[in-house]
Amino acid sequence: MADMRLPVHLTARAPEGLVYLGTGTVAQAGTEGRPRHAEHVLTDCVFRLDAPLSRPDLDRVPPPLPPPVLPGLEWLSNTRYAGRRVRSP
Numbered sequence: 001m002a003d004m005r006l007p008v009h010l011t012a013r014a015p016e017g018l019v020y021l022g023t024g025t026v027a028q029a030g031t032e033g034r035p036r037h038a039e040h041v042l043t044d045c046v047f048r049l050d051a052p053l054s055r056p057d058l059d060r061v062p063p064p065l066p067p068p069v070l071p072g073l074e075w076l077s078n079t080r081y082a083g084r085r086v087r088s089p
Contacts, residue, residue, distance in 0.1 A: 007024070007050070008024050008026065008047065009023055010047055010049065014060055016060075019057065019061050021053060021061070022050060022053075023050045024047040024048055024049045025047065025050070026045060026048075027047060027048040028044075028045070028046040030042070030043045
């Protein structure tokens with residue numbers, strides 16, 4: 001029997017808009033059951049592209065940068081709460 005799955009058309013979000021990546025197939029998918037519902041919810045998915053991306057497309061869709069370094073708590077000493085215990089509401 002022939003494989004009857006339809007191709008998945010993939011895009012990536014870039015600052016200038018969506019970039020079409022081509023077609024691909026689902027390599028792995030995770031689902032989770034919802035309480036009191038018969039259907040499952042897609043939680044994660046890995047796609048395999050049917051054709052490699054061109055160099056210009058790779059340059060347009062770079063991997064995400066690591067998150068910026070967040071400040072420590074030293075700045076709290078500059079507030080009116082410096083040295084005081086503050087209770088949560």
